Amino acid sequence: MTGNLAGALERRGIPHHPEKQVADVEGVIENVDGHHLIATIRVKYTVKIPKGKRAEAGRAAAVPESRCPASQGVRRGIKPAAPRPRSPGPGAGRPASPNCSHSQA
DSSP states (O other): HHHHHHHHHTHHHHHOOOOEEEEEEEEEEEETTTTTEEEEEEEEEEEEETTTTTHHHHHHHTSSHHOOHHHHHHHHHHOOOOOOOOOOTTTOOOOOTOOOOOOOO
């Protein structure tokens, strides 16, 4: 989300500099049916805004969450892909992790 905010600021004529944009992030993990799931993510931005650009910065701050692929994926719920068959190679014969339902390509 910070990258999306930086891009939205740049498009509005507000230069992005890492030392002028800080994000404090807090994730809340809950136990749902015996599984630890991300329930909430809170992001608080601190951005140095040039004089005369406050309105543009406000509009930029309203954009990032709706355009962030990671945020949208979590909001909808991420569904693991079914394991794909693969040809034997290095590590063939090792059992798959019982805690992971996706394959490593």
